[in-house]
Amino acid sequence: MSLSEQFFQNRRLENLVENKTSYTLKSAEMHIFETHQQAERVLLEFNHPVLASMLQGKKIMHLNQMQSFDFLPGESLILPAGEPMCIDFPDAKLKDPTRCLAMTIAEDKIKEIIDFLNENMPKSDNKEWRFTDYNFHFTNDIAIHQIIHRLLYLFTENHTSKDVFADYMLRELVIRILQAETKKIYTEKTLSMGGNNRLAFIIQYIRDNLDKSLSIEELSEKVCMSESNFYRVFKNEMGISPVDFINNERIKLATSLLNNPKNRIKDVYMECGFNSLSYFIRLFKRKKQVSPKEYQQEILRQG
Numbered sequence: 402m403s404l405s406e407q408f409f410q411n412r413r414l415e416n417l418v419e420n421k422t423s424y425t426l427k428s429a430e431m432h433i434f435e436t437h438q439q440a441e442r443v444l445l446e447f448n449h450p451v452l453a454s455m456l457q458g459k460k461i462m463h464l465n466q467m468q469s470f471d472f473l474p475g476e477s478l479i480l481p482a483g484e485p486m487c488i489d490f491p492d493a494k495l496k497d498p499t500r501c502l503a504m505t506i507a508e509d510k511i512k513e514i515i516d517f518l519n520e521n522m523p524k525s526d527n528k529e530w531r532f533t534d535y536n537f538h539f540t541n542d543i544a545i546h547q548i549i550h551r552l553l554y555l556f557t558e559n560h561t562s563k564d565v566f567a568d569y570m571l572r573e574l575v576i577r578i579l580q581a582e583t584k585k586i587y588t589e590k591t592l593s594m595g596g597n598n599r600l601a602f603i604i605q606y607i608r609d610n611l612d613k614s615l616s617i618e619e620l621s622e623k624v625c626m627s628e629s630n631f632y633r634v635f636k637n638e639m640g641i642s643p644v645d646f647i648n649n650e651r652i653k654l655a656t657s658l659l660n661n662p663k664n665r666i667k668d669v670y671m672e673c674g675f676n677s678l679s680y681f682i683r684l685f686k687r688k689k690q691v692s693p694k695e696y697q698q699e700i701l702r703q704g
Contacts, residue, residue, distance in 0.1 A: 454476070647674075
C-alpha cells in the first residue's frame with residue numbers, strides 16, 4: 402500500500418524512530434509512523450480505540466493480552482483505548498524504513514455504528530454486535546484493504562467535504578472489521594459454540610460435508626430458515642455469501658491435499674466437492690495466484 406506524493410511533500414522527518422505525521426478529521430485521526438533505524442522496546446499507546454495497519458517493513462509486537470508476533474504489510478490490528486504496545490523494529494533502515502498507519506476512531510462514532518448494526522442487521526443468535534476481541538490481529542481482505550487505501554488518500558487530501566466522505570468510509574470499515582471478527586470466531590470456534598447456535602452448526606456441517614453437493618436450499622432447511630433469510634443472515638454476519646464460504650473452505654481443503662505430492666489433481670478436485678475440473682483450476686488460481694499443478698510443483702521443489 403503506497404503513500405501519496407502529497408504525504409511526502411508535507412511530512413517533516415524529525416525522528417528516526419517512530420517519526421509521526423498526523424491528520425485530523427471530525428471523528429478520527431490518522432497517524433503515519435516511520436522508523437528509519439533498528440530499534441527495540443519502543444512504547445506506544447493511544448487514548449482511543451485504534452486500527453493499526455502495516456504499510457511497509459516489519460514490526461515485532463508485544464502486547465499484554467497476546468504473545469509476541471510479527472506484524473507485516475497487509476495485516477491490521479485492533480486495540481482498545483489505553484492498551485500499551487511494545488514494538489521492535491528488526492529490519493528498519495534509513496533508505497528502507499518501516500511504515501505503519503494508526504487510525505484512532507472516536508468511541509461515540511464506533512457506538513453509533515454498532516447501534517446501527519444491532520438495529521438494522523441483528524445477529525441470528527440474538528447477541529449484540531460488539532468487538533469481542535479487542536486485540537484482533539487479522540489479514541486485510543480486499544475490501545478492507547481498499548477502504549484503508551481510500552482513507553489514506555482522503556486524510557492527506559485537501560478537500561472541503563472530506564469529513565462527509567470519511568464518515569461513510571469509517572462506517573463501512575467498522576462493519577467489515579466486525580464481520581471479519583465474527584467470521585474468525587465462527588471459523589475457529591464452531592465446535593465449542595454448541596448446537597444451539599444455528600450459524601455455528603451450519604458452518605460445521607459445511608466443513609464435514611465438503612465432498613458432497615451443498616445447496617442453499619439444503620443448508621437453509623438444516624437450520625429451519627427460508628433460503629432468502631438464511632442467505633441474508635449468513636452474509637450479514639460473515640461478510641461473505643454461503644457459496645463463497647463453501648468455495649473458500651473447499652480451496653483450503655484442496656491446498657492441504659495438494660501438499661501431498663501423491664495426491665493427483667483429478668482426485669483432489671472430486672474429494673473437495675467440485676463438479677468440474679476446469680472450474681476448480683480456475684477458482685484455485687484466482688485464490689492462490691497459481692494453478693493446482695504449479696502449486697504442487699512448488700511444494701515438490703521445496704521438499
